[in-house]
Amino acid sequence: MAFDYGSMGLGISNPFKKEGLIRLTKGVLQTLIGAYAIYEGVSEVKISMVYAWAMVGTGAFILGVGLKSMGSGLMATLxxxxxxNMPTSLAYNHAPSERETASQEANIVGYTRSTLYEMLMGRKNxxxxEPVGLVARLIHSIFPRLLFLPAPIRNLAQRIVKSWLSTATWVLSYLIVTFVCVTGLAGEAGAVIQQLYLFVLLIALMAVWSGQADPIERSGSQKVEVSGSGSIVGVVIMSLVFPITLGYGINLVTDTLDAEDIALINLMWSGVESISSTGLILFVLTIASLSCGLLLxxxxxxxxxxxxxxxxxxxxENWQESVHPRExxxxxxxxxxxxxxxxxVPNRVYEALDPSLEQESADKGSFKGALMQETQPVYKPMELGSRFTSIRILTAISGAVLAVFATILFYSSTSTAATLAEWFTAASNKPSIDELSSNVVSPVVYIVQMLAVASIISNFGKMLTNGAHVFFAELNFESLLVDFKAEGTFTESKLSTGMSIHDSTRSENTLVRSSITPWVMVSRLVTCTYAGVGQKNLEYTRTILEMHEAPNELISIKNDLQAFLEGREAVATIRNEKELSSIAGINKLNEQARVSNATALSNVGNLEAPDGSKKLEEVASDEEAGALRAREEGES
Incomplete structure (x- = not known):
């Protein structure tokens, strides 16, 4: 949506300043590491071209990651x-002053007018x-209040619990494999299979927790993820089939190998055994516990x-008022x-006012009309305490520290890999088993372990960074949602004043008497949206979290309407000073004419008609004139 500037701001400040500063610092450190790697590679050009290019490539990669982090961090601090026109409306906005904005946000509104009406009428949100899937239902049964959080936070909690269930499933599968190997069901290769599956368990746990590194998109504010149990069943079945199948395959392959191949396999196996799989698994579980503790x-x-x-x-209620319904x-x-x-700021109009009047006859009819509006949402800071703020900052800092440490380990492992590549390049002939054992196994084991540790802490660093971002991005607002519906009937009658024979002014009015039955619903809403960094910072779906009574606002609306109805004037009057002066002059002339007529009649005497009654010209009072006129009109 377009940026609609106004001199009166809405009081919404940047929620990402602290988080952006942390990301900026992380990016600077990573950039320095990448620049150092490039410098080291350039300085080794004359000594070893292979090592130089390997370090330059590594430095360029790290430098790119650091610059990207610096850019996102700097953007967040601006x-x-x-x-x-912010934040987004709840439903399509029919306000005449917001037509362009309404068309631009039509695809991201979270509700319709009918949905909002159903929520007000049915007292529901x-x-x-409802959570979908076994895991989701389990989580929401243990933590029932999780249901009432915004969808991104629910998705974050579900991901964490699902990862721990997957971790427990893989550990259980390892215990099953160990049981199969110990009991001899896997054959003579049981010890090898058990050690190999320990390495498989490490890779599986790394894969499980790497999924936590994926960011929770802003689209998560609309949809809760499905968490089922299908993968758990698959892992258990695989743990039963894997050892038996692998044991049969090892025995089949071993019979076809010669002595040199067996020596090479033994060398590779010694390297696998040198990798501290158990230590890495415990490291994964430890760092996962600490990271999930912060987020949970x-x-x-x-x-x-x-x-x-x-x-x-x-x-x-029902009101009986002298007012036209349309007013x-x-x-x-x-x-x-x-x-x-x-x-x-104009109110958000979710149902435009279009009253309908049906004229049933010349002087009566019925009417109905409806209106739904939401006042401009006011930013409402969340009061979660200083501890929440401190843990949120600590989570973001921890994610940045892990990312920098992972960068250092990646640099160290690639430096060793470059040295190993240089050794292979310098070797004139195919290395023997002894040469590989003394020069290759230890560096390869070191590289694998460092890359594994770097991958683990990098994934958990992203997990902490993305998780903290969810709590930085949430913005809450408070607004008033009003739904007004009125039906009724109306009748018309005539009201005339100033009908005396001597009155110089007359007022004739058509009086509309309305029977009004209003139905007003008012709720104080607490809504939330998730802000983003960059141009479309608040242009996303806003959802309703709470609906509170608003009796004071309802009484205020009622009083304003009734004050208008009570202040209505049914008889037309004159408020202009010049017109009042003119009318006063006419009245003065009328009074002088009456005095002149009365004087003339006194000179003529008391004349009577043949039947003894007075004539109209001889009457001086208004009462006698009215009665005499009525009698003469009746005779004629």
Whole structure:
């Protein structure tokens, strides 16, 4: 959406400044490591071209990663541009002043007008979806308040628990394999299979937790992931089939190998045994426990602020007022709701006012109309305590430290790999088994272990960084959602004033008497959205987390409407000073004419008609003139 600048800001500051500073620092350190690797490679050009190019390539890769991290961190620390059309509306906005914005955000609104009406009428919140899958249901059964958190946090918690269940499943599979090997079901190769499966377990655990490194996209604010149990069954079946199949395959292959091949395989196997698989597995479990502890504390702290109420204040009455029905809706939209704007930002119109009047006859009919508006969402900071803030910062810092440490280990392992490549290049003939044993096995074991450790801490660093970002990105807002519906009937009658024979002014009015049955629902909403870094920082779906009663706002709306109805004037009057002066002059002339007529009649005497009654010209009072006129009109 376009950036709509206004001199009155909405009070939304950049939530990513601290996180961006941490990322910027991490990027600077990684850039320095990459620059040093390039410098080292350039300085070794004259000594070893292979080593030089290997280090230059490694340095270029690390430098690219560091520059990317610096760029994202710097972007996060810059100004957070918030236009007056932020955040996104809940449903399509029909406000005439926001047509362009409404068309641009039409694809990212989270609700429809009918959905919002159902939520108000039914006192329900359709934001919270039912967990799908065995794992998801298990998590939400143990932690029921998790259901009321935004979807990205629910997805984060589900991923963590699912990873631990997968970890437990793989450990169980290793125990099953150990049982099969110890009992002799795998044959003579049982010890080899057990050691080999330990290495498989290490790779499996690394793969399980590498999935946690994937960022939780902003689209996660709309959809909760499915967490099933299908993979668990597959792992258990594989742990039964794997050792028996592998044992049969080893016995089959061994019979076809010669002595040299067997020596080479033994050399490779010695290298596999030298890799500390057990130590690496314990390292994975330890760092996973620490990382998940930080993230799960943040999830728990967020659940303490949950208040998932679905309350609505409601008004149902019947008013008998002398007012045209259309004026009720006009006053509601143009005055009552307009007075509730926040910093003069137009309200979000989810149902445009279009009253319908049906004229059943010349002087009566029926009417109905509806309106739904939301006031401008006001930023509401989350009060989660200083400990939550400290743990969130610690989580982001821990992720950055792990990333830098992984970069150092990657540099160290590639340096050893470059040295090994230089040795292979310098060898004139094919190396013998003894040469490979003395010069290759130890460096390869070191490279594998360093790359494994670097991969493990890099994945957990990304996991902490992305997890902390979820809690930095959440922004909460508070707004008022009003749904007004009115039906009723109206009748018309005539009201006339100033009908005396001597009155110089007359007022004739058509009086509309309306029977109004309003149904007003008001709820104070707490909504949330997930901010992003860059241009489209707040242009994403906003979801409803809480619905609270708003009795004071409802009474205020009612009082404003009734004040308008009570202040209505049914009789037309004159407020212009010049017109009042003219009318006063006419009245003065009328009074002078009456005095002149009365004087003339007194000179003529008391004349009577043949039947003894007075004539119209001889009457001086208004009462006698009215009665005499009625009698004469009756005779004629």
């Amino acid at each position: 100004r957070f541009f918030v236009g007056r 359709e934001t919270f979806s 504390y943040l999830v728990y702290a967020r659940t303490t602020a949950v208040d998932p109420k679905t309350e609505v204040s409601e008004l149902k 009720i809706f006009t006053n509601l939209e143009n005055i009552v709701m307009a007075d509730r704007r926040y910093k003069e």
